[in-house]
Amino acid sequence: MTTTRSSAELIHAESAVLAHNYHPLPVVVARAEGVWVEDVEGRRYLDMLAGYSALNFGHRHPALIEAAHRQLDRLTLTSRAFHHELLAGFAEELAALTGLEMTLPMNTGAEAVESAVKVARKWAYEVKGVPRDRATIVVAEDNFHGRTTTIVGFSTDPVARDGFGPFTPGFRVVPYNDLPALREAVDETTAAVLLEPVQGEAGVVIPDEGYLAGVREATRAAGALFIADEIQSGLGRTGTTLAVEHEGVRPDAVLLGKALGGGIVPVSAVVATREVLGVLRPGEHGSTFGGNPLAAAVGSAVVALLRTGEYQRRAAGLGAVLRDGLAALVGRGVTGFRCRGLWAGVDVDPAIGTGREIGERLLAEGVLVKDTHGSTIRLAPPLTITPEELAWALGRLAAVLER
Structure with missing residues (x-):
């Protein structure tokens, strides 16, 4: 089902009929492919949360979609x-x-x-x-x-x-x-x-x-x-x-x-x-x-x-890229971080903003992340992300912190 309502209209409509057990970022996702999602207005975002690791293989991985389609017919x-x-x-x-x-x-x-x-x-x-x-x-x-x-x-x-x-x-x-x-x-x-x-x-x-x-x-x-x-x-x-x-x-x-x-x-x-x-x-x-x-x-x-081990190797290799990128931000808005594979908790200087505020600023830059406690955000992109996409996301984070 598609909708003609805007993001703002849909978010307002949700508040009246949904239990308030979540506090989502103000984005309404309509389509997704791989590591990218698109909202109802057509704006694109790089997904750096991957559904809390539920989307390790990205959105709509062809092999997984094919397996589901095949079984739906049986x-x-x-x-x-x-x-x-x-x-x-x-x-x-x-x-x-x-x-x-x-x-x-x-x-x-x-x-x-x-x-x-x-x-x-x-x-x-x-x-x-x-x-x-x-x-x-x-x-x-x-x-x-x-x-x-x-x-x-x-x-x-x-x-x-x-x-x-x-x-x-x-x-x-x-x-x-x-x-x-x-x-x-x-x-x-x-x-x-x-x-x-x-x-x-x-x-x-x-x-x-x-x-x-x-x-x-x-x-x-x-x-x-x-x-x-x-x-x-x-x-x-x-x-x-x-x-x-x-x-x-x-x-x-x-x-x-x-x-x-x-x-x-x-x-x-x-x-x-x-x-x-x-x-x-x-x-x-x-x-x-x-x-x-x-x-x-x-x-x-x-x-x-x-x-096959392919995704484990990707997470290990790109995890090193993520670690190096975050290390370069320490002292430039990042006070500390923890990284294992393609998974990181990033502590932002509270003077710059809360984790929620950093998430909202990254949203405006086309990157989706989620805060946890205090001024900490989590990064957990799909394991299918490319080095170039990962570098772009880290660049957006650097830009947000510098402002």
Whole structure:
């Protein structure tokens, strides 16, 4: 459906009929291709957010669109009441890509996290022997794992948390990147440690070298699971298939989403060892749309793109370009940054503006980014971006900061 209403008219219309759970930048996107989007007036913008990594392969990647079109003409949904011909292949391919054994397909990232919480608790009771209803899960401060009531209950962000209690018990919150605190929190009741290998919403916070390996060692010593939330960091974003690979770590379970749906359909998954996912029995967990034929077709096409290693190599190589470009801006409006692959959190001098204000100024320059806390913005372009496009975006950022 196309519209004759202007951007301003559409934004005004939204405010009357949509819940105000987001505060978008004032742009109304109508079309997109690759790394570029176009608004209803025909203005073009370089997408440097990529749907919080949901668009790792760019908008409307031909192989992903073709897979979706092909499946739309055959079968889109059976529910899990019946089998369908694509599910086994999708699960096998995803397990092989991650080096794990079994897949639990879901839809959204939050569903993958909630599913992992349930599985970890059941594993604790049936395998580890934790007394019933006493299992604990250790999480990190400044985490972002989703928006359900259980998940925001162990968030330390007051905007995400305040006003939504009472909260689910059973979580212990420790500082991120603090191994002594994590080791102290882990005990005989610990079912799992649930962490983001890179904290995205917090501003692309990268832990010290050795932290993830230390988490793996601590969980093994305590007979607990290590669950890596790779919903934003995984599937090529950091220059490797999974961000935990930077330390050669293999968790017991990996949570995937966002890019797994290719920017076309919501697809998420818990991918884990057989011991972990083997605790689920029929009727104990489910999802009508989880692993549906359309999701499996697109998800398999995503895995096929990653199997070649091309996108991981692009993220690593262009990540160096991004890092060098940001380093040149330190002292020229940038006070600091963190970069891993094609993913960066950029701290702007608060005297220049808030993250929101920087985002609005970049919008006027034809670049789409998103702020996080304070004066920090996030850069996460599609992995298909060219060096020239990346340099252009960095040039626009430099121009905004100099003004």
